[in-house]
Amino acid sequence: MLDQLNISTDEEGYLLNLEDWTIDIANAMAKADDCELTPNHWEVIDFLRGYYEQYEIAPAIRILTKQIGKKLGQEKGNSKYLYELFPHGPAKQACKYAGLPKPTGCV
Amino acid sequence: MIAALVLLALALCLAGIVWRVIQFACTPQLRHMPLTPAPFSRRGQLHRVVSELFLFKTLFRSSTWTWVFAWLFHVGLLWLLLFHINLFAQIDWAWFAFIASEAKFASLVTMVGLIGLLARRIVVPRVRFVSAPSDYLWLVFLLCLVSSGFLMRWTNHNDLESVRHYFLSVVNQLQSEFPSGWLLIVHLLLAAILFIVFPFSKLLHAPGFFFSPSIMTRDKKRTRIKSAKAEGRNSG
Amino acid sequence: MAKSDLLPLKIKVPELKLGSMSHSQPYQANADVQTALDLPSELIDNWKVVALETLGVELKQSRALRVYLDSCIKCGACTDKCHYFLGTGDPNNMPVARQDLLRKVYRRYFTVAGKLVPKLVGAEDLTEDVIDDWYRYFHQCSQCRRCASSCPIGIDTAEISMVGRRILDKIGLGQKYSNQIISKALTKGNNLGLPGPALADTLEGLEEDIVEETGINVKLPLDQANADILLVTPSADFFAEPHVDGLIGYAKVFHEAGLSWTISSFASEAANFGLFTGNKQRLEEMAERIVQAANELKVRRIVFGECGHAWRVACNYLPPLLEKVSTLDRRYPVPQHIVEVTHQLIEAKQITLDASKNDHRRITFHDSCNVARASQLGDVPNGQLTIPREVLQASCNYFFDMAPNTTGQNTFCCGGGGGLLTDELSELRTAGAKPRMSAFQALHKKHGITHMAAMCAICKSQFAQVFPHYGFALDQVISVHQIVGDALVMTKS
Ligand code: SF4
Ligand code: SF4
Numbered sequence: 001m002l003d004q005l006n007i008s009t010d011e012e013g014y015l016l017n018l019e020d021w022t023i024d025i026a027n028a029m030a031k032a033d034d035c036e037l038t039p040n041h042w043e044v045i046d047f048l049r050g051y052y053e054q055y056e057i058a059p060a061i062r063i064l065t066k067q068i069g070k071k072l073g074q075e076k077g078n079s080k081y082l083y084e085l086f087p088h089g090p091a092k093q094a095c096k097y098a099g100l101p102k103p104t105g106c107v
Numbered sequence: 108m109i110a111a112l113v114l115l116a117l118a119l120c121l122a123g124i125v126w127r128v129i130q131f132a133c134t135p136q137l138r139h140m141p142l143t144p145a146p147f148s149r150r151g152q153l154h155r156v157v158s159e160l161f162l163f164k165t166l167f168r169s170s171t172w173t174w175v176f177a178w179l180f181h182v183g184l185l186w187l188l189l190f191h192i193n194l195f196a197q198i199d200w201a202w203f204a205f206i207a208s209e210a211k212f213a214s215l216v217t218m219v220g221l222i223g224l225l226a227r228r229i230v231v232p233r234v235r236f237v238s239a240p241s242d243y244l245w246l247v248f249l250l251c252l253v254s255s256g257f258l259m260r261w262t263n264h265n266d267l268e269s270v271r272h273y274f275l276s277v278v279n280q281l282q283s284e285f286p287s288g289w290l291l292i293v294h295l296l297l298a299a300i301l302f303i304v305f306p307f308s309k310l311l312h313a314p315g316f317f318f319s320p321s322i323m324t325r326d327k328k329r330t331r332i333k334s335a336k337a338e339g340r341n342s343g
Numbered sequence: 344m345a346k347s348d349l350l351p352l353k354i355k356v357p358e359l360k361l362g363s364m365s366h367s368q369p370y371q372a373n374a375d376v377q378t379a380l381d382l383p384s385e386l387i388d389n390w391k392v393v394a395l396e397t398l399g400v401e402l403k404q405s406r407a408l409r410v411y412l413d414s415c416i417k418c419g420a421c422t423d424k425c426h427y428f429l430g431t432g433d434p435n436n437m438p439v440a441r442q443d444l445l446r447k448v449y450r451r452y453f454t455v456a457g458k459l460v461p462k463l464v465g466a467e468d469l470t471e472d473v474i475d476d477w478y479r480y481f482h483q484c485s486q487c488r489r490c491a492s493s494c495p496i497g498i499d500t501a502e503i504s505m506v507g508r509r510i511l512d513k514i515g516l517g518q519k520y521s522n523q524i525i526s527k528a529l530t531k532g533n534n535l536g537l538p539g540p541a542l543a544d545t546l547e548g549l550e551e552d553i554v555e556e557t558g559i560n561v562k563l564p565l566d567q568a569n570a571d572i573l574l575v576t577p578s579a580d581f582f583a584e585p586h587v588d589g590l591i592g593y594a595k596v597f598h599e600a601g602l603s604w605t606i607s608s609f610a611s612e613a614a615n616f617g618l619f620t621g622n623k624q625r626l627e628e629m630a631e632r633i634v635q636a637a638n639e640l641k642v643r644r645i646v647f648g649e650c651g652h653a654w655r656v657a658c659n660y661l662p663p664l665l666e667k668v669s670t671l672d673r674r675y676p677v678p679q680h681i682v683e684v685t686h687q688l689i690e691a692k693q694i695t696l697d698a699s700k701n702d703h704r705r706i707t708f709h710d711s712c713n714v715a716r717a718s719q720l721g722d723v724p725n726g727q728l729t730i731p732r733e734v735l736q737a738s739c740n741y742f743f744d745m746a747p748n749t750t751g752q753n754t755f756c757c758g759g760g761g762g763l764l765t766d767e768l769s770e771l772r773t774a775g776a777k778p779r780m781s782a783f784q785a786l787h788k789k790h791g792i793t794h795m796a797a798m799c800a801i802c803k804s805q806f807a808q809v810f811p812h813y814g815f816a817l818d819q820v821i822s823v824h825q826i827v828g829d830a831l832v833m834t835k836s
Contacts, residue, residue: 010373011370011519011767012370012766012767055538055540055541055544056536056538056541057535057536057537057538057541059541059545060545060548060581060582060583060587061582061583061584061587062545062548062549062552062584062587063544063545063548066548066552079584079818080818083817089808091582091583092766103535103582104520104523104524104527104534104535104536105524105527105533105534105535105577105578105579105582105614106534106577106578106579106583106614106650106764106800106801106804107535107579107582107583107586107800107804127413130409131406131409131410134402134403134404134405134406134409135404135405135406136405136406136407137404137405138405138407138659138660139659140407140502140659140717141717142488142491142492142497142499142716142717143715143716143717143718143719143724143727143752144715144716144719144724144725144727144728144751144752145724146724147722147723147724151724159495163495165420165492165493165494165495165497166418166420166495168493169420169421169424169493169494169495170418170419170420170493173418173419173420177418177495227419228417228419231419232358232359233356233359233419233422233423233434233437234417234418234419234422236359236422236434236437236440237417237419237422237434237437237439237440237443238417239417239463239464239465240462240463240464240465241456241463241464241465242417244463307454307455307456308456309413309414309415309416309417311413312413312414312415312416312496314414315410315411315413315414315496316414316495316496318406318410319407319410319411319414319496319497319498320406320407320410320497320499321407321491321492321494321496321497321498321499322496322497326719326724328676328722329658329662329676329677329678329679329719330662330673330676330677
């Protein structure tokens with residue numbers, strides 16, 4: 001499915017061009033990781049994309065959890081919940097589906 | 108002939124050591140890179156160097172069996188060195204003569220150390236993995252050299268007086284007679300080989316010790332000077 | 344230093360499994376990353392010439408390298424000291440074997456014996472196979488110096504792997520993770536590539552959080568000229584967990600002690616990956632950014648946040664560069680570490696800690712390799728080992744040390760240092776964490792330890808990732824300053 005979409009990614013599967021991103025790509029990427037995107041996943045992905053547009057970087061985990069808490073309820077506003085959604089780490093896995101580059105650094 | 112060879116080899120050896128020391132000394136160490144925790148004081152540094160040099164403290168901590176054999180070997184070696192110095196220089200301090208006299212015992216200690224090191228090199232797979240042929244060869248070579256000396260003393264192969272006499276006459280360019288004995292020939296030939304190859308081999312690790320930044324660098328305190336400028340600013 | 348009540352940990356030395364990690368290597372840097380650093384982006388045609396030339400130049404410039412390559416006696420004392428060997432059993436991960444990858448080439452081209460009798464002394468021609476091994480195994484060394492502190496001659500494999508990576512960089516085989524980070528730090532001011540506005544937004548968000556939690560207006564100032572203190576901290580402190588709680592801890596301490604401080608958006612990074620790749624030029628450029636920020640903001644003190652190798656760079660490279668900053672108050676050490684600052688404030692009774700606030704935690708401390716073996720704290724030789732422990736013991740009632748052969752000078756690396764904290768090296772990182780994890784498990788069994796405190800961004804991220812593999816939760820690693828911050832009695836509004 002991913003190959004059929006004919007997109008260019010780096011070795012780790014992150015999009016090389018942000019503009020290439022479509023909802024289908026996100027779904028296909030998730031599927032390749034055995035993950036089904038629910039509305040809660042989308043909440044995260046949409047926020048990441050919006051934040052990136054404004055600041056040219058993915059938000060810090062703290063900012064993300066606060067936002068998700070506001071949107072989905074306090075009990076979900078923590079990194080534990082985010083790890084449930086994105087077991088490979090919210091920063092990395094969610095950024096990938098959102099078409100953002102991988103966060104670098106000591107994280 | 109043989110004496111001349113040995114002496115020439117010895118000269119080459121010393122030159123090689125000096126060359127190596129100069130090479131180390133002339134290579135700059137641009138970066139301050141102490142291996143910490145490192146002493147700040149000169150005194151602490153002296154203590155560190157002495158305990159490394161004479162007691163191999165780090166080796167004791169990190170590999171006790173290697174330490175046992177390495178330490179025996181080096182103590183034996185030092186002892187043998189004293190013996191050989193005494194042989195020719197005839198220093199007449201009683202204590203010196205005393206330590207320098209027991210060559211048999213010194214060779215035994217050295218050989219125990221060497222055999223232990225060789226055994227470890229063969230038996231422990233990790234050490235075997237990192238050993239090059241020369242690493243075994245050196246141990247075997249040194250064993251031959253030391254045991255030839257040991258056998259000479261053990262069997263009273265030839266008397267020390269005549270060996271001394273022979274060497275001194277060569278040095279003074281006098282007519283001399285080679286004291287007979289095949290063991291002596293073997294011993295001297297091996298010694299000559301050792302002297303020639305020594306500066307090019309890993310056996311010359313002592314200068315490395317003295318130039319190793321990890322061991323020789325003291326830690327230094329970060330600046331904390333009272334500068335007039337800072338003072339002025341603080342009061343102002 | 345707190346004494347451990349444990350016996351030395353029995354460390355299991357694995358059987359040799361030749362080649363068991365030969366598949367492990369980091370991604371190569373692509374053309375964009377390499378050109379940004381003026382490096383070739385694929386193996387150049389005359390790689391052999393350039394490789395040997397580079398080695399020759401390094402040999403002339405570094406006594407350490409020359410001595411280390413010349414003086415190994417193959418005693419084997421270091422062979423069971425590397426956490427990557429202990430975790431993987433690949434003999435090329437034994438420190439001396441790792442050195443030999445470079446040494447055999449050095450011998451072949453630079454020594455008499457290697458030129459005359461290469462086979463005898465283990466000298467080898469430089470071939471593409473050798474280069475491949477360099478790329479693999481110099482990227483399986485976290486440059487932690489545990490081997491150096493077990494070697495009778497002090498031979499430091501970290502130096503050798505730095506030179507090895509430098510050569511690889513020069514012939515076009517750069518490591519993606521480190522070089523990407525270096526180029527971001529040089530353009531954006533930090534490893535994450537976090538631009539100024541995003542940083543401002545992040546810090547504001549944290550201020551809100553603190554008010555919400557404590558009711559107190561703790562500030563996290565950005566680019567505030569004439570502040571007393573410039574805080575230089577790893578950018579992970581802004582971004583990741585548990586790091587960010589450490590940053591909040593620093594802010595609380597500064598607030599409570601009434602110190603004026605600021606972060607710089609121009610030099611918003613303490614970490615310096617130039618150290619890892621042996622790239623002195625880039626290392627200095629990044630360090631210069633701190634100097635420039637200090638000058639522009641006219642600060643009196645420079646304080647580093649919790650980052651291991653950054654502190655090494657700060658102790659060993661930065662002081663001469665900081666001579667250029669005229670506003671610094673030289674009555675304080677230049678630079679200083681946040682743990683030192685807190686320690687002094689505690690001793691001077693300028694802040695009060697209520698250790699019982701941490702009574703729900705049973706804490707141990709992981710010495711970061713670059714702090715324990717490559718830096719200093721305070722002005723006594725053991726300060727980097729004692730001071731963090733004293734700070735922790737003042738902040739909590741249940742502190743326990745792990746087995747003595749795994750702490751202090753003998754500490755094990757977390758397994759993610761030296762530019763290896765990247766996902767494609769996960770297998771190596773998990774295996775390399777094994778010795779530290781065994782020590783932690785043993786302590787956990789005896790004392791029901793709940794948290795491991797660390798003062799290095801890499802350690803924190805690495806443990807957060809590997810803890811689940813060893814039966815712990817990722818939030819069981821915690822910043823030293825989170826513990827301090829939680830215990831701090833806040834009296835100022
Ligand atoms: S401990 Fe030092 S001298 Fe011994 S094998 Fe290792 S690096 Fe070589
Ligand atoms: S520096 Fe650390 S990681 Fe590198 S070889 Fe030595 S012990 Fe292993």
